[in-house]
Amino acid sequence: MTQENIVRAIWIAEDDPRCVMVIDQRRLPFELSVRELRTGDDAIDAIRDMTVRGAPLIGITAGYGLYLATLDAPRDERFDHHIADAALRLKRARPTAVNLAWSIDRMLAAMAPCGSAGEKIAAALAMAGRMEREDVEGCRRIGEYGLPLIEEIARRKEGARVNLLTHCNAGWLACVEHGTATAPIYAAFDRGIDLHVWVDETRPRNQGARLTAWELARRGVPHTVIPDNTGGHLMQHGLVDMVIVGCDRATATGDICNKIGTYLKALAARDNNIPFHVALPASTFDWSIRDGVAEIEIEERGGDEVRFMEGASGEAVMVVPEGTPVANYGFDVTPARLVTGLITDRGLCRADEADIRRLFPEIARR
Amino acid sequence: MTQENIVRAIWIAEDDPRCVMVIDQRRLPFELSVRELRTGDDAIDAIRDMTVRGAPLIGITAGYGLYLATLDAPRDERFDHHIADAALRLKRARPTAVNLAWSIDRMLAAMAPCGSAGEKIAAALAMAGRMEREDVEGCRRIGEYGLPLIEEIARRKEGARVNLLTHCNAGWLACVEHGTATAPIYAAFDRGIDLHVWVDETRPRNQGARLTAWELARRGVPHTVIPDNTGGHLMQHGLVDMVIVGCDRATATGDICNKIGTYLKALAARDNNIPFHVALPASTFDWSIRDGVAEIEIEERGGDEVRFMEGASGEAVMVVPEGTPVANYGFDVTPARLVTGLITDRGLCRADEADIRRLFPEIARR
Numbered sequence: 001m002t003q004e005n006i007v008r009a010i011w012i013a014e015d016d017p018r019c020v021m022v023i024d025q026r027r028l029p030f031e032l033s034v035r036e037l038r039t040g041d042d043a044i045d046a047i048r049d050m051t052v053r054g055a056p057l058i059g060i061t062a063g064y065g066l067y068l069a070t071l072d073a074p075r076d077e078r079f080d081h082h083i084a085d086a087a088l089r090l091k092r093a094r095p096t097a098v099n100l101a102w103s104i105d106r107m108l109a110a111m112a113p114c115g116s117a118g119e120k121i122a123a124a125l126a127m128a129g130r131m132e133r134e135d136v137e138g139c140r141r142i143g144e145y146g147l148p149l150i151e152e153i154a155r156r157k158e159g160a161r162v163n164l165l166t167h168c169n170a171g172w173l174a175c176v177e178h179g180t181a182t183a184p185i186y187a188a189f190d191r192g193i194d195l196h197v198w199v200d201e202t203r204p205r206n207q208g209a210r211l212t213a214w215e216l217a218r219r220g221v222p223h224t225v226i227p228d229n230t231g232g233h234l235m236q237h238g239l240v241d242m243v244i245v246g247c248d249r250a251t252a253t254g255d256i257c258n259k260i261g262t263y264l265k266a267l268a269a270r271d272n273n274i275p276f277h278v279a280l281p282a283s284t285f286d287w288s289i290r291d292g293v294a295e296i297e298i299e300e301r302g303g304d305e306v307r308f309m310e311g312a313s314g315e316a317v318m319v320v321p322e323g324t325p326v327a328n329y330g331f332d333v334t335p336a337r338l339v340t341g342l343i344t345d346r347g348l349c350r351a352d353e354a355d356i357r358r359l360f361p362e363i364a365r366r
Numbered sequence: 367m368t369q370e371n372i373v374r375a376i377w378i379a380e381d382d383p384r385c386v387m388v389i390d391q392r393r394l395p396f397e398l399s400v401r402e403l404r405t406g407d408d409a410i411d412a413i414r415d416m417t418v419r420g421a422p423l424i425g426i427t428a429g430y431g432l433y434l435a436t437l438d439a440p441r442d443e444r445f446d447h448h449i450a451d452a453a454l455r456l457k458r459a460r461p462t463a464v465n466l467a468w469s470i471d472r473m474l475a476a477m478a479p480c481g482s483a484g485e486k487i488a489a490a491l492a493m494a495g496r497m498e499r500e501d502v503e504g505c506r507r508i509g510e511y512g513l514p515l516i517e518e519i520a521r522r523k524e525g526a527r528v529n530l531l532t533h534c535n536a537g538w539l540a541c542v543e544h545g546t547a548t549a550p551i552y553a554a555f556d557r558g559i560d561l562h563v564w565v566d567e568t569r570p571r572n573q574g575a576r577l578t579a580w581e582l583a584r585r586g587v588p589h590t591v592i593p594d595n596t597g598g599h600l601m602q603h604g605l606v607d608m609v610i611v612g613c614d615r616a617t618a619t620g621d622i623c624n625k626i627g628t629y630l631k632a633l634a635a636r637d638n639n640i641p642f643h644v645a646l647p648a649s650t651f652d653w654s655i656r657d658g659v660a661e662i663e664i665e666e667r668g669g670d671e672v673r674f675m676e677g678a679s680g681e682a683v684m685v686v687p688e689g690t691p692v693a694n695y696g697f698d699v700t701p702a703r704l705v706t707g708l709i710t711d712r713g714l715c716r717a718d719e720a721d722i723r724r725l726f727p728e729i730a731r732r
Contacts, residue, residue: 217687230627317683320395321580
């Protein structure tokens with residue numbers, strides 16, 4: 001693919017099925033650079049150093065990572081041990097995204113019935129590709145199911161511009177195509193609805209300012225970047241019609257673990273009677289967890305992400321006094337009571353256990 | 367004063383009563399640089415370009431600015447016109463801080479009875495100095511009245527560390543000495559209470575990371591800088607015992623206009639049953655306003671404060687894609703219903719009209 005053609009976050013190299021290509025998202029928006037993953041360890045590094053980020057994309061990268069690990073593996077009795085070890089290390093590459101474990105478990109299940117190393121390699125590649133296609137289709141459906149929510153607001157406003165607010169990046173850069181939170185936005189924009197997106201900067205890594213703004217600009221969607229402090233004020237003054245965010249992990253009861261700061265926006269939306277919707281594929285649910293605040297381990301990341309800010313030309317500037325202690329929690333949990341509704345690849349539901357189980361009856365039967 | 371001795375935000379030059387000295391707060395924490403104000407226009411510039419910031423300090427700088435304008439003024443029949451014009455322009459230098467108008471009105475009232483230009487100059491200098499001393503004494507009393515709130519938490523926690531959270535900078539850099547929100551913190555720290563302060567970074571200008579962290583470090587107060595997105599998560603997990611912030615403008619009914627993002631922290635504090643206190647001197651009340659959200663005009667500042675981040679060595683890096691639209695609202699309004707209590711220079715009160723009037727009976731009589 002030439003740079004102009006890149007509209008996916010991950011793909012197999014055209015000329016080499018042993019090479020997986022990903023956009024190096026740490027360099028966006030200032031440079032569109034592509035990184036080659038050739039080993040399982042390459043994939044672990046790319047997940048850990050946030051070359052790739054976003055729950056769905058992390059899961060798919062991990063899947064391809066396990067496929068790459070099968071290529072690395074010695075073709076003897078050590079093969080299975082090598083794969084098991086890679087699977088464990090891939091699962092641990094980031095602590096919060098449930099998609100990681102979900103993806104690796106599917107990969108292992110696909111390989112389990114196979115006899116030879118060659119069969120296992122083929123099964124791994126097939127399953128990684130299948131998960132990738134499922135993600136694209138799932139995001140497409142999230143867009144389709146979320147679209148009527150925006151259409152309804154546009155109708156109510158009699159064609160006046162619809163203002164959406166989003167936090168972090170849950171766009172195609174976080175998935176493969178379409179994105180989750182952005183899918184209904186792109187769908188509505190493509191239908192000609194007059195809309196505008198308030199994009200939270202999303203400190204400390206600025207995924208909103210760097211990635212969401214870049215994505216929306218590529219598609220021509222009107223948007224404005226705001227400091228994370230701003231959303232409450234906008235909501236108080238009628239400047240936000242709907243909040244729509246992605247999700248890194250959802251509980252069986254509808255609690256939402258997403259980028260740090262999401263909870264504050266949910267509180268402001270509730271205080272101002274503004275709908276707060278969460279877009280997520282089935283794979284984001286962690287059916288084993290019932291109390292998100294109490295049970296979800298929140299990743300603490302290195303302090304330099306807070307201390308330094310990276311700019312256009314790649315140089316980082318220090319933004320706190322020398323030696324200042326900092327804390328860097330990656331996510332927070334928005335309790336289900338603050339969530340108006342979930343936009344899933346199976347349809348819309350309320351953020352409560354009964355309605356979630358209605359959409360996912362196979363879980364209810366467990 | 368030598369640099370090491372500077373513990374005030376504004377002072378008259380020792381060797382020249384025609385020169386007012388202020389810390390250039392735009393260069394902190396990386397450089398402690400002092401700027402000389404010699405004319406009324408110098409003061410207007412310093413207020414407008416945020417060399418000085420913080421509601422009380424803005425008021426006192428404006429007061430000294432009008433004094434400097436009397437020194438500029440032609441000593442003839444144009445004197446009064448010159449002063450009236452400077453007063454108007456000083457009042458308009460920043461739109462949100464009610465202290466500006468309050469300070470200028472006191473200055474004009476002090477000069478009104480005087481006959482000669484010389485008398486007016488003397489009256490202006492005397493009133494500016496009086497406002498400065500009143501501010502120091504007011505902040506000292508805020509510390510004294512707020513101290514028991516922190517002592518009570520320390521008692522309840524049986525000596526375990528008390529965790530406070532603050533937003534922006536309402537320290538001595540925002541006033542003259544002591545600060546408002548920081549006054550009870552310094553008072554408690556000086557009494558030997560084991561405490562720690564979570565400091566919101568406070569995008570887009572990072573006054574928390576740059577100024578509050580610098581102030582607290584100078585005094586040896588344990589603190590941690592956090593992205594503005596973080597406070598809600600900390601509160602959900604019992605890591606914040608009390609929120610204490612300053613205020614740029616308070617209504618007669620207890621609504622609080624403060625740095626953008628304050629409202630989000632107040633919502634999180636309420637959601638987690640954490641006390642949310644606002645420290646402010648009498649001068650911050652705008653008795654003419656009853657509905658803060660509806661009536662207070664919120665200053666919109668230039669977009670480059672969002673687009674660029676300034677680092678240690680003074681260079682700025684761009685943090686959004688080229689050409690990205692941004693919005694930069696300076697303040698938001700926290701409704702009184704979310705405020706646990708006010709810590710004023712007259713004592714503690716609830717954020718409701720009746721209790722505020724109990725502390726300020728002279729207003730009640732109006």
